[in-house]
Amino acid sequence: MFSKKNKSAISVHVASVCLLALSIQSALAQQVPANNAEGGNLWFVELATKPVADGNSKNNVKQAQAQFRKAARDADVSFTERRSFDTLFNGFSVEISPAQRAKLMQVPGVKAIYPVELIQAPAPDVRSAGSAADMATAIGMTGADIAQNSLGYTGTGIKVAVMDTGIDIDHPDFGGNGSNGSTAFPTPRVAYGYDFVGDAFNADSTSPSYNPIATPDNNPDDCGGHGTHVAGIVGANGTVKGVAPDVTFGAYRVFGCNGSTTADIMIAAMEQAYADGMHILNMSIGSAFQWPQYPTAQAADRLVEKGMVVVASIGNSGASGLYSAGAPGLGEHVIGVASFDNVASTSAVLEVNGQDIAYNTMTFSGQVPTAGSGDVVFVGQACNTDPLLVSPAGKIALAVRGVCSFGEKATNAINAGATAVVIHNNAPGNFSGTLGAQIGDGSVPVVSISQADGLFIQAQAAPVLSWTDRSMQVALPTGGLISSFSSYGLSPDLALKPDIGAPGGVIYSTYPLESGGFATLGGTSMSSPHVAGAAALLLQAKPNTPAMAVRSVLQNSADPKNWFGSPGLGFLDNVHRQGAGMVDVDDSITASTYITPGKIATGEGEAGPFMQTLTVHNNGTEAVTYQLSAVNALSTGGIITPSFFLGDASVSFSSDTLTVAAGGSASVDATITPATLPVNGQYGGYIVFTPEDAGQVYRVPFAGFVGDYQAIQVLAPTASGFPWLAQLEDGFYNNCTMDCSYSMQGDDVPWFLIHFDHHARYMEMNILHAGSMQPVHPVFHKTNVFDYLPRNSSATGFFTFSWDGTRIHSNGGKGKTKVVPNGDYVLQLKVLKALGDENNPAHWETWTSPVINIAR
Structure with missing residues (x-):
């Protein structure tokens, strides 16, 4: 099961889901809906001047903000200001079109821009009972x-x-x-x-x-x-x-x-x-x-x-x-x-042949009765591809979780005449679920029960279910x-x-x-x-x-x-x-003991052993001697679908014991030799301080990356083959691979669809002449310069960037852009990986677009 020799212990792959995702992406290989893009038109603008909380005066902050507004007007940058901040953050939130973003970044005084994230109200996982x-x-x-x-x-x-x-x-x-x-x-x-x-x-x-x-x-x-x-x-x-x-x-x-x-x-x-x-x-x-x-x-x-x-x-x-x-x-x-x-949790109770069974009510279920009874029949998976084992007409249908949605199971049983539907788990413990929508007139109750209770019902010769108004507390298997x-x-x-x-x-x-x-x-x-x-x-x-x-x-x-x-x-x-x-x-x-730092980030494993000095403060009235040790936690490989490995990091100490005087402090050096497996994975563990006499045990967690962090690919193509040069038409981005001409009016500008499989520290696009593949200017040839880009939320997601037909024309400062004449160009995308060294070519990823014809 587990191996200390580069063998994955546990890696779950849901093949059918992966194949479905691939087939969908293949079908969309030349076109994707515009509203599938992640991000929007709301952006933070961070100014270079420090906020008040960092020691600046409010007057200085207000003056810097006024200068930004004037400079933006002078540069003809069009946006709507939403909010301004001065204390904890010096800057603004603005609404701005994608075509204006590159110009916004070049306004004098701007340090960086970031998307204003849309934050969904957390969806409550509401249970049917509780106490x-x-x-x-x-x-x-x-x-x-x-x-x-x-x-x-x-x-x-x-x-x-x-x-x-x-x-x-x-x-x-x-x-x-x-x-x-x-x-x-x-x-x-x-x-x-x-x-x-x-x-x-x-x-x-x-x-x-x-x-x-x-x-x-x-x-x-x-x-x-x-x-x-x-x-x-x-x-x-x-x-x-x-x-x-x-x-x-x-x-x-x-x-x-x-x-x-x-x-x-x-x-x-x-x-x-x-x-x-x-x-x-x-x-x-x-x-x-x-x-x-x-x-x-x-x-x-x-x-x-x-x-x-x-x-x-x-x-x-x-x-x-x-x-x-x-x-x-x-x-x-x-x-x-x-x-x-x-x-533990409190659940409502039903009875089957005199035995109490805890249940949860499914979202969109009909109202569950508190009295009455009915015969139970086991109908199997109850999926569209798996016919009901018996007719539940006039009876309570018992189905097993798996293969298809809860809504599909309940719909099939209800359409066959079931008076109620009970779905039992296919793994230990109970669960909460949703039907996705109301079924029929919404009157039929649908509830979930544990695997053990479902098997108990199946074992009964003539199971009869009775509804009650009682509840009970049950242990949770994942507690x-x-x-x-x-x-x-x-x-x-x-x-x-x-x-x-x-x-x-x-x-x-x-x-x-x-x-x-x-x-x-x-x-x-x-x-x-x-x-x-x-x-x-x-x-x-x-x-x-x-x-x-x-x-x-x-x-x-x-x-x-x-x-x-x-x-x-x-x-x-x-x-x-x-x-x-x-x-x-x-x-x-x-x-009585306090250890600093409280956690250790060891960074990239390729850097070799990591040394951290730990200081132990003793606020007690007696000296304490601690035995030092370390224990590994599991490591993980992959990103989207983690697999799990035994950790093989090791920790040595400048001394195996540490005595700390009453009211005093003492330090010890811990040297963490990073894990070797899995490559491009994450590892961690705990440094443990155990008192020689009876007393509290203290721990300091550590974690890091296995190997070379910049080995992670950022511009993974996905099944759609991103990045794309695209044209926006009728609410769809169309992948343009040749004869890509743009009038530069409205949305008819070059669009770039990019998937980030991992976070990027920096991104820029360089404008080159299509024929010579030389920069349009020896120095000033950039557009779409961004810092600290997040990864996409899924393996198929993408962000969009546009080019307004201008290039940045400034030498370290900001505020100047120049229009690129009509003609044929390509844009070279360059991405600096997370924690990458900008002077190391291996830490960059690049992509060159198809030819872009600007025809204003």
């Missing part, structure tokens, strides 16, 4: 129950900002009146906040409810639900008791009741939280596949530098493979949080393991991300009263507030802890968990997916 007991099990996983009940810390005096959909201020668990709309803001519990968008706001232009016009007001009441759930995890105090039930909240609402927001609104909310003096900011939102240099991460880092602890979900893009972590969680000083599944959705790191600059983990899968918490008052949701959105609450308990217990140190204190005492794929094997899960492990807040509070 406060589920929240209690989650708090018990992190030691927050011990911190509350034994140590006496509840977050009193700590102000926690929640940037989200708002908080239901009427909810009794936040001290509200319990009647919708009857509580006045601010309240003693929700004492700060602002609504930046209004109820109807939705930034997603593809949505039927698209409404980009924000209507802000002073009341951040929640109508979406997500923020109330997040806030409840941090500090509800009622039916649900959160991690830190006595914190004071700031609610910074950046979503409407439905739909999406944008990254520039996030920065506006960050600046308001800073102005309100919040101690901790939780952001259960973010932009996947980004760089730590992305503006929301930059702004978050500056908040930490100014004294605010910032906690952010690392993202729910685990299915998209490595390097999928999101900003702001990627920020250098931000605590990026992974998700583990809760150990304490990394959640399937939790994103992988590392950061594209090979920083160790995520930093730490917490319960995020199957979490019961508060929900708006008009939507039931409580709900069970899942996501890194739910794990991040566990860590924000833990930070509140820590700050109450140790009020002099600097914001920059909180992450390391929590990491030192965290508990790494076993690999989700087969926990019984005893292998630790990837450091680049769980970080330091499960947060253990009571141990962090009682810890």
